[in-house]
Amino acid sequence: MGGGRATPRPLGEEDRARRGGMDSAGPLSQGATPPPSASRLPPPGGEGDVQRSVWTDALRAAALFAADPHSSGGIVLRAGSGPVRERWLDGLRAALPEGTPLRRMPAAIADDRLLGGLDLAATLRAGRPVTQSGLLAEADGGMIVVPMAERLSAGTVARLCAALDTGAVSVERDGMHGRHPARFGLVLLDEGAEDEPVAEALSDRLAFRVDLSAVGLREIGNATLRPRLSSQLPRPQVPASEGLEGRLQPAARRLRPSFEAAEAASQDQGLIGSQRGSANKPDGDAISTLCATAADLGIVSLRAPLLAARIARLVARLDGRAGLTEADLVEAARLVLAPRATRLPASDPSEAPEPRFEEGAGPAPNDSPMDGEAPESEAQSKNLDEIVLEAARAAIPPNLLAQLLAGGPRLRGGKAGRMGAAASAPRTGRPIGSRAGDPRRGRLDLIATLRAAAPWQRLRRRQVPYAVISGSPGIVVLPDDIRIKTLRQRTExxxxxxxxxxxxxxxxxxxxxxxxxxxxxxxxxxxxxxxxxxxxxxxxxxxxxxxxxxxxxxxxxxxxxxxxxxxxxxxxxxxxxxxxxxxxxxxxxxxxxxxxxxxxxxxxxxxxxxxxxxxxxxxxxxxxxxxxxxxxxxxxxxxxxxxxxxxxxxxxxxxxxxxxxxxxxxxxxxxxxx
Amino acid sequence: MFEDPHVIASEAKQSRDVSGSPERSWMASAPLRNDRAKRPQSPLTVPAFPFTAIVGQDEMRQALLIAAVDPSVGGVLVFGDRGTGKSTAIRALAALLPKMRAVPGCPYACDPDSSPQACPHCAVNQRPKKSVETPVPVVDLPLGATEDRVVGALDLERALSLGEKAFEPGLLARANRGFLYIDEVNLLEDHLVDLLLDVAASGINTVEREGLSLRHPAKFVLVGSGNPEEGELRPQLLDRFGLACEVTTPTEIKTRIEVVRRRDAFERDPHGFCEAYAKAEKATQKRITKARERLGEVAVPDAALESAARLCLALGTDGLRGELTLMRTARALAALDGDMTVTDHHIKRVAPSALRHRLRRNPLDESGSTARVERAVEEVFS
Structure with missing residues (x-):
């Protein structure tokens, strides 16, 4: 510990500052080159405004998540425990409909509780197998809050990922098998105290990333003391008019007529398309836009644009609309894509011609029967691209920009793989599971042994050789039941x-x-x-x-x-x-x-x-x-x-x-x- | 400290079923909240994303089709980036496979033409004259599976209620004649992996536990997927797979848009989407059926054998397994293509999948085995 104090900040610290956005005592003051763009970046209102807008975005993310926890995957919430996080969580819970299952999952959860398995105590009492359902299945239709999510083991991460992907959990454990619906959303609480972030495999599947680590009570203000979140929460108009979104307004106004025209036109065509419920044109267009934006922000994973599309649709649905408008895309890009940015988009998209999009507009060679697209106005879609990209850029915390500018474009991946090390590397002398075996050649795993023996008790008592002990309250353990701990052999x-x-x-x-x-x-x-x-x-x-x-x-x-x-x-x-x-x-x-x-x-x-x-x-x-x-x-x-x-x-x-x-x-x- | 009474209160464990019904009442005890308003269809009945709707990832698709045509190629390993549709492709395969004929009532879904002696069920029970048509099993091995469910164990319920010593088949039995899929294969516990490899190689599951002693057929194609960044696979495990593919996230924006677009369309209307691809699926299924019929007749001329041998020599692969797999894979590909003779053209196309995981490892040659195989292919076939 003592050694750690005196050290200069390693990457993690810097990383946090970058994510935190506000840690101005971070590496910037450490004599590194000053960020070239520092003068133009922060909106006029200063940092308080930035954090207020972070808070508003956080509430909006909570409202959207609450509207459909499973399809948005969930939220990575980076914040130390404290009143701000509490208030946000309160708001989130208030936004969920009455009776929504809520579960809290400890990071070190065992499989029998996570997936379901034998209930050891009840089994021993009953003398026959009694099973308990797992937390994943219990949370179907609701949400799971995971404190200290950065400490999840790779195995738990993989189990959560599988459930998120399929909306179901498969159990093949302790003599029971089944598949149960498990459509939950995850709220991962990342305390931000450790250098390691939440496992990429998991955060990749969750739509939102909210960072409240730099938000203070002052920014939340009294007005939102009891944030009344609901699906109808008005879309945040932040930063009021001065900020970056303010700059978007004229562009949006300019575009709206053409966009609406396009939508109307597609609805005419939609008569043909909608017979099979296929994608209509603005939706296809929306996806190109989101993909192009994701690419410009250096987001490699394909899940990001897909999640953004889902969120855009969710926004539209909450507004009671069937089609997507550019405002939906802007919001989705802001909430889903911006926090994942790994590099800066070309600062002025109009300067650099973007041939990518023109390519993208055409149908892929392997043409799908789903999209019967008519040629579209390219100028218009290009503008839409810019708007969405701009919105995403606006939501990137200013310090991130500075960091990225100073450090040049970052490569993909970043911190991935941290979990893997923990996964395949159980540490010295730690049990990494148990298996049937001879206790003379290993350490006896008492719980696992009892677990193995428990279901058989009634049967064994009935059998003749055990008649003698049938009256005793003891547990009959046979050699077959004995489990030994598997340990990592040598120090790693x-x-x-x-x-x-x-x-x-x-x-x-x-x-x-x-x-x-x-x-x-x-x-x-x-x-x-x-x-x-x-x-x-x-x-x-x-x-x-x-x-x-x-x-x-x-x-x-x-x-x-x-x-x-x-x-x-x-x-x-x-x-x-x-x-x-x-x-x-x-x-x-x-x-x-x-x-x-x-x-x-x-x-x-x-x-x-x-x-x-x-x-x-x-x-x-x-x-x-x-x-x-x-x-x-x-x-x-x-x-x-x-x-x-x-x-x-x-x-x-x-x-x-x-x-x-x-x-x-x-x-x-x-x-x-x- | 972070207090959260609301959640904690609602987290109170479900009351334990101590005196409840004797059956394995998992389904019943699981919370069923399907009556809640506006619930989309159950995830248990959503169809799989169609195989033919997968954009790109040609190598992975080719490898899976080859395994479907000739299971003897010995398993497929799919390694690559997150979110590239590895699991999607493998689960999609299930819908694509032509149905098979099986002995009715046999828990191992025996082939009616197979010897009854090999199966503990068929050896005892008279096989009905008529066989049934059943889908080829594609069994998911979920993480956290315990050994008793994988191998099979004594049927506790029957033992308790009837005092009978009966075997309850596990996942290996269910996967017989089909596919066994392990997602995140690198996270599976070592002793389970060893067990699976052993059974996959022999095609027979030997059960010696809880006083049971039996052998049952368990011939399946092992399909594993994983992400190398989550930890590497043991080398011994690697070359037990017949084919190994690498998948990467597409970088071309056009492809990316198409991937997201189709996925999005599928999510919004899974049934409609699958319907739109039904024709393509049917065609691919037919292609597999035709290829299987043709497989035995595809000729492997000496010239092709020689090319394969030269390629393996150039790469310095250990043993003969590489050549054998290369040949079988090329033959299956020829069958899929409708060709009656294996040519260099086929060998070239399957060489990376069949050989890249068999090279003597130079852990630091990051150019990677794929590049090495490609280089060798160029040299040998120039």
Whole structure:
């Protein structure tokens, strides 16, 4: 813990600031380049207005979700526990119709409660199998609130995903089988305290992402003390007229006549189409628009535009309309697409010609019988595209924009795969399940054994050999029932590569370093270890890759590792140590492999200065020793002085790169990891 | 602390059924709220998204069709990005498969022409003269399934009420002669995976538990899907699958729009949508039936065998399994295409699916096995 305090912010912190939108004490003030667009971005009203609009959007999302929990999938709510979150949840509950099933699911729920299974206590009492229904089936038609959703195990995530996809839950457990409707919506409460976000697989399936972490009570105001949410909640007109949506108004006004004309025209044609309930034209058009917008915002998943289409339809339905208007699309893009943006759309769509859309307007080669589309006015649909895109852009928190502008377009994926590591990696000595087996060769799992024995009690008592004990209240356990815990055999090692990507580790050395890491990765792969990657350069350090077993990802991150800038060695060591301590807390055993020339010239505060930076680096090295973190220092420099000393104070194994051929290096890591 | 009395109050566990009815009353005890207003149709009766309406993903579709034509290719593994319709495609296959003839009343849906001795049911009960037509089973193995439900176990109810020792068949029995689908195969517990692979390879499920001892036929095509970012598959598991496909999210906007558009149309009117594709589905079904009939007659000339061998040699695949699968797959593809002879053309098209997971792994060669196979194909067939 103590080590973590002093460290500079690793990626997660920055990430939070980006999502939070408001954490102005974040990395922006850390000496990074000022966001080029800072002056033009925030709407005139200032941050209070932004957060008020976030709150209004949050209420709107709640109202839409409440109208049809299952089809919208759900909401990822990022907010610390507190009055703001409470008020939002109150509002959401108030919006749900009377009698809607509500369930609260602990993140560590077991399968017999989640899916259904044997009710152990009742079974023992009754002497015959008594089953209990699972939470997923119970929540059919309602919603499930999941606190600490970022802690869900990969297995639970997969079960939730399967239920969301099919609207049903299949149970094949403890002698029972069945398929039950489970059309629920999820509310994932992400406290935002941990670096890891909610599993992508799950959040990808939920329409809304609401971030209230920066909203204060002041912004909510007294007027909404008891937010009266209902399906009829008036659409928020925010930010009043000045804001970004204000800019949309003229465009919308300009467009409306043509849009209505198109809709009317399609309804005429619709006479033919609607006989089979097929898609009419504006709907098809709407989907092109949403897809194009999603693409412009750098959203890879196809579920995003699909969810946006559902939400647009929901908006229309709540308004009592059958067709979609552009306002519906604008709102869907704002609520569904904007929070998923991974990059900025081209800032002025009219400048850059968008041939994509023209292509998109035509029917795909594999023409479906569903859409009999007539040629349409391209100019008009293009305008619609712009409007929807603009709306989505307007809803992106200003700091996100700044971050994205400063950091350039981000690659896809981001944090995915974090869960996977947890999934296939039950930690040291932890039971990962139980199986039939001999207790002499494993640890007895008492509960599982009782579970196996419970249904048979009545039968066994009836059988002759057990007549003697039939009067006793004891439980008859036969060898067949005995379950032993399956444990992870060995301690799982996570190798943290802490890479000096600074200019002083000159570029060709960086290439060599990358080569060296690849060799070590191959080694880790063979041993089924996990790897993580921390890089430091310029002003600070960054966790480039959280612990993962996916070699492909490690390789990808490594290949894209940029070089240049100063050497914030202390920051790098700090970041690696924080990560390592976290892993150790989780039951793993971390090893830090530090690849540097040891010539620090940027201090923790981000300032230059060789002397101070050097001292801090040595202090960080001593911290490694103090925490007893095993480390290996691979000296990438030509002269050994700095790195050697660092290795000494950290009690790290020292391997100079010039002599570190493939074999020597992996042998060194092997020795360090024991 | 976050207090939430409303939810907690409504979360009070359902009263436990202690003295209730003796039957396995899961359905009855599950909350049935279907009477609520404006409820869309039950998810249990919604038809599957039609196979022929899937946009793109040619490799995955081809692999599934090949497995439908010749189950002996040995399973299909579909790995790839989230939201690419992996599960959709596999579930869609069920509706597409031509019906099969089965012994009525047999829990393993035995082929009427098979030897009765292989099946514990047919060996004891006289087979009725007339067979019935039943859909080919496509069985979902849900996550969280326990071993007793997978393998089958003693029928507790009969044991308790009648004192009979009867076997209650599990999922493996239900999947006999069909498909067994595991979503998120990389999340399945290791001992279950081992068990499944074992049964899939032998076609026989051996049950030794709770005083039962029997063997029953369990021939099925194992279909697994997963996302590599959620964790890698054990290498031993990989090459037990006959075919391995990779699916990626389409990047071309035109394709993306079409995918979303069709999905959206389906969600709004599943029955109408399926109806619109009924003709295409029928045609594909016919293609499978024809291909099955043709399969035995498709010739595999020496030249094709040689090409296959050269390809495997160039890639350094271990053992003969690669060549065998490559040949079978190419033959099934030829049958699907209506060709009577396997040519290099067929081999080229199936090579990535049949071989990419059999290469000796270079974990760091990110260009990936697909690129390596393609390179080798170019060299061998140039």
């Amino acid at each position: 090692t996570t190798t943290i590569f802490c890479v000096d990507a600074s200019g002083s580790a000159a570029l060709e050395r960086l290439a060599e370093t990358k080569g060296a890491i690849e060799l070590l990765l191959a080694e880790s792969y063979v041993r089924r270890d996990r790897v993580a990657l921390v890089a430091f350069r310029g002003a600070g350090a960054e966790v480039m890759l959280p612990p993962t077993r996916s070699l492909a990802r490690a390789k990808r991150v490594l290949a894209g590792l940029p070089g240049g800038g100063g050497t914030p060695l202390a920051a790098g060591i700090d970041a690696a140590a924080t990560l390592a301590l976290g892993i150790r807390r989780g039951g793993g055993s971390p090893v830090i492999v530090l690849l540097t020339d040891g010539r620090a010239n940027v201090s923790r505060s981000g300032e230059g200065g060789r002397v101070r930076a050097g001292e801090e680096a040595l202090a960080a090295g001593r911290m490694l020793r103090a925490f007893g973190l095993p480390a290996l220092l691979i000296d990438t420099g030509a002269r050994p002085e700095g790195a050697r000393r660092l290795a000494d104070v950290a009690e790290a194994r020292y391997v100079p790169l010039p002599h570190a051929d493939a074999g020597a290096m992996s042998a060194a890591v092997r020795a360090a990891t024991g």
